[in-house]
Amino acid sequence: MIRVRKHVVLLMGIFLLAIGGTGCSNSTSGGSGSGKQIVSVATVQPDSHPISIGLRAMKDYIEQNLGDKYEVKIYYNSIMGDNTQALELLQMGTLNLVATSGSNLESFDNMYKIFGMPYLFNDEASFRKCMNTESFANEIYKCTRNKGIEGVTWFANGVNNIYSVTPIYTPDDLKGKKFRVQPSEANVMTVTALGAAATTLAYSEVYTALQNHVIDCASNPEMALVSMKHGEVAPYYSYTEHQIFTDMLMANSDFLNSLSEEEQAVFHEAFQIANTIECEEWDKQIEEYKKIAQENMGVTFIKVDKTLFSELEKPVKEELLEKYPEIQPLYDTVQKIQGDRL
Secondary structure, eight states: OHHHHHHHHHHHHHHHHHHTTOOSTTOOOOSSSOOOEEEEEEESSOTTSHHHHHHHHHHHHHHHHHTTTEEEEEEOTTTTOSHHHHHHHHHHTSOSEEEEEGGGGTTTOGGGGGGGSTTOSSSHHHHHHHHTOHHHHHHHHHTTGGGTEEEEEEEEEEEEEEEESSOOSSGGGGTTOEEEEOSOHHHHHHHHHTTOEEEEOOGGGHHHHHHTTSOSEEEEOTHHHHHSOGGGTOOEEEEEEEEEEEEEEEEEHHHHHHSOHHHHHHHHHHHHHHHHHHHHHHHHHHHHHHHHHHHHHOOEEEEOOHHHHHHHHHHHHHHHHHHOGGGHHHHHHHHHHHOSOO
């Protein structure tokens, strides 16, 4: 039943693209008879999200420089399906570009498991330094080429900290607590190492679960406090900084290969512009959300000694590296880029 529904959504996506005058890289219909090639882009985010703002900056640059040849059409709010469905459309060539969470790419290649590793990065500045280092980012980007898709840039997605119904100062405060996690091996291991009980729940269910004490705590960037109103039911936010994930802009490889050398240069620059604008907007919005959470929702922000938490996660890192040896070179590169770690 689930499989049938999934393919129905995919077919609907193809139909929507077809009637909208969009499609894969060899389509040449602009809807207005312009003959321009449509570049179709999908994101699950609303048009106000930092990623969407970055994508619009990308669109503007491409159309300013190649407007006689290309028109960029962005589909927001999961109109092309969820992340998994959009990635399938990308593989098929129905979509040209998809902005997606890095965790959704773990099923394409184990390289993406590196981002689930606790305390991989010293802080968000170290994370961005690594992602802006070609020797690291290119290994990530190219690892899925054999699946017909590849990364072209990354997007900031914040730092995962713990928010809860009672204050968390040390790992002892987490013992026996029911901790919501996404369905990921690394997430379950990370939470268990802190003495909490991992509870898998959909993001949309977290508010009610916190309200009804089905769970005691969860982990997300500050944005969740306001955008999902989690701060109403979990008024303590502790800066454990235990995970830093990334979102990715993925491209259909055949589409990229179809571009001329001149066009590739323009698109490459557009991808970098999308990254820069998205990161700037993310930083701006996070500060705004923190202010709203503190002043309007009464959320208390707590600074903790991260070493108390990171020490407990060392065995988790060792186990993940042993189980997935292909991520060891990436891990070593991170250590080299950011120097001494916690």
